[in-house]
Amino acid sequence: MKILVKTSILGLALIVSSIVFAQDNKANNIDNSNIALQGYSPVSYLDLGLAQIGNKNFKSEYNKVYYYFTSAAQKTTFDKNPAKYMPEFGGFCAFGIYAGAKFRVDPNKFIVEDGKYYLYLNNVELDAKQLWLAENNHNKLKKVADKNWEKLSKTHN
Template identity: 40%
Template sequence: MKLKTLVKATLASTTLLASSLSFAANVEVNANANDLAIKGYDTVSYFTKGAPTKGSDKFTAAYNGAIYHFSSAQNRDLFKAEPAKYAPQYGGYCAMGVALNKKFDTDPTAWHVRDGKLYLNLNKAVQKKWSSDIPGYIETAQGNWNGIKGLTADQIEKVFE
């Protein structure tokens, strides 16, 4: 009987740990309540078409605790082969926001590909400011990201008060 109780306790602990780790991963990716990343836009299309394209729930892939939609099976398969190549930087949070130690949502139509990496911004006005010094903001954001990626927006506010 004790062995059965030990097995149940171990399973319960493992389940709780796994669910807490998956929640922590979601903090690193800008996704909606249904875990949908970049508002359903096809992240591969930024590279192949040079433009944002709305994806479809017919073609999906999961990566870092988020679900990505694609406009075609071909784009989905490209993503699955190299997700880190196509996933937006900073988990899809606003690149300018990360440079400011913030996590802001993004407008998938405010985007930029630089050196083979996709960067998203809060909106077109923020994108315009970000475009004034892309290398400088990327360098700052790279330094900031490791310190904020596992934190919620509320936790970040407390750290930088």
């Protein structure tokens, strides 16, 4: 498994140019619209274990970033405790953060672990969620990713 992970990290580095992007808000995976999670509901991820696209009619702002929800009830739930619903690593790919880089994610590729949710890159070349799961040691990967995030949350790309 360790060889697979090391090879995969190298693969991540090789495809960086097609995935990495610049942004003003360094610690959040957002585009110029300031909409988090590509419009998916953070409440759906954490409370339901589902990737559900939100509705712009049910929108909240937290730390200058907008979050969409599937219903007024979800919006109310979020507004009571928004910090609880923040994605790990600002919504960047958890495996990418583990590898030392920020990557866009596929909002349908995620896991919920210990009351938090983690998003992952998925494209024709790489399924980062499967790489994370293949390592079979969430706590070890998270520990390395947490350390890397201390630096990466302050940098562009």
